[in-house]
Amino acid sequence: MNVHAGQTHPSRTPPDDFAQDVLIEMANLDEQDTNIPGTIFISTALGAHGPRVKWYPDRAGRTLPCLIVSIGPDPQPRDDFLPVTLSRVALPRVIAWVRLNHVALLDFWNNGASWNRREVSAFLEGLKPLAK
16 A cells, blocks of 8 residues: 555646546436545456555546546545545545445446446446535
8 A cells, every 4th residue: 555644746647547448337427426526436347456445535537637536335545646634524535435435346347347327327327425
């Protein structure tokens, strides 16, 4: 894990998970979907790492700085490419949202690349936002 409290890493950039040609499903969820300011990027299995989401303070982008959190019943920060002032505020809410939705997110990560449009839509509609 490359999370360093109180430090920023201006020379580091997030990995480009799309560098390889792979079949995936993905969605960018905004505050209307999650009740968390910014964007949470979710996808099916992508790259050599384990299940994870990425949080962006604004819109998502392949090489934009983000906060990466594992998917599971006890989500953990995996990497942080943001100034600590941004990630310190967002991290507890992103972890709470992932914990709330981890079963569905893991199912999507592991199986979603074979789902049809209706199945993906039902998955997205079933994700729960954090209480305000």
